[in-house]
Amino acid sequence: MSKQLILALSKGRILDETLPLLAEAGITPAEDLRASRKLLFDTNMPGVKLVVIRATDVPTYVQLGAADVGIAGKDVLLEHGAEGLYEPIDLEIARCRLMTAGVQGVEPARARLRVATKFVNVARRYYAAQGIQAEVIKLYGAMELAPMMNLADEIVDIVDTGNTLRANGMEPRELIAPISTRLVVNQAAMTMKHERIKPLLEGMRAAVARRRAA
Ligand code: ATP
Ligand code: PRP
Numbered sequence: 001m002s003k004q005l006i007l008a009l010s011k012g013r014i015l016d017e018t019l020p021l022l023a024e025a026g027i028t029p030a031e032d033l034r035a036s037r038k039l040l041f042d043t044n045m046p047g048v049k050l051v052v053i054r055a056t057d058v059p060t061y062v063q064l065g066a067a068d069v070g071i072a073g074k075d076v077l078l079e080h081g082a083e084g085l086y087e088p089i090d091l092e093i094a095r096c097r098l099m100t101a102g103v104q105g106v107e108p109a110r111a112r113l114r115v116a117t118k119f120v121n122v123a124r125r126y127y128a129a130q131g132i133q134a135e136v137i138k139l140y141g142a143m144e145l146a147p148m149m150n151l152a153d154e155i156v157d158i159v160d161t162g163n164t165l166r167a168n169g170m171e172p173r174e175l176i177a178p179i180s181t182r183l184v185v186n187q188a189a190m191t192m193k194h195e196r197i198k199p200l201l202e203g204m205r206a207a208v209a210r211r212r213a214a
Pocket of ligand 2: 013141142157158159160161162163164165
């Protein structure tokens with residue numbers, strides 16, 4: 001087979017759960033990803049390479065064809081827009097929820113709401129769809145701090161156990177979207193490299209199904 005295949009993996013939390021799935025689909029990195037400062041890795045499969053990048057950069061790599069396949073959270077895909085990407089597989093890992101949250105026991109402000117989040121596009125779309133006028137403030141982390149510091153009335157953030165919210169005197173309010181990790185594919189690559197991508201998709205689907213049945 002001629003054409004090489006580039007897979008873009010999200011570093012961080014998702015990586016630990018992605019590697020076993022990839023291994024079940026027959027792809028293992030040629031060296032320990034965590035022990036290296038490298039960003040581009042060979043695998044056991046000739047012509048299949050991995051890049052390990054910030055989760056938020058994965059849709060960009062795949063959309064522009066720098067990578068053929070990507071692994072990223074649905075939250076990241078929703079925020080990016082991920083236009084023109086195929087999203088054939090829900091890997092069913094890193095499940096959580098994208099939610100609005102506010103200070104415990106405090107009624108959400110009725111007038112112009114101030115919302116702190118790193119998911120500014122998702123937040124703008126969500127509040128607009130609810131008919132709520134919101135001023136969306138971009139933060140890069142620690143969103144739970146914003147209401148406490150009078151920076152915002154609500155936040156839009158990932159919620160799993162709810163522990164982070166509770167620890168900061170906050171409560172979850174509305175569900176925006178259930179989140180899990182998705183495998184995405186560049187549209188042109190799906191056609192041009194189909195003979196390489198097809199077995200990968202089949203292997204990943206089978207691995208997810210085995211997990212589900214276990
Ligand atoms: P970056 O370091 O690039 O800012 P991040 O810190 O948001 O990224 P991680 O914390 O590694 O990235 O999370 C990666 C993905 O895991 C998120 O995009 C989301 O899909 C999922 N995720 C985040 N928090 C949780 C959680 N508490 N439980 C389950 N899944 C989560
Ligand atoms: C994520 C997310 C929330 C938290 C939610 O943060 O940003 O803060 O998990 O999980 P919980 O409902 O179970 O508390 P993470 O732990 O990944 O740290 P981060 O802020 O460095 O991304």
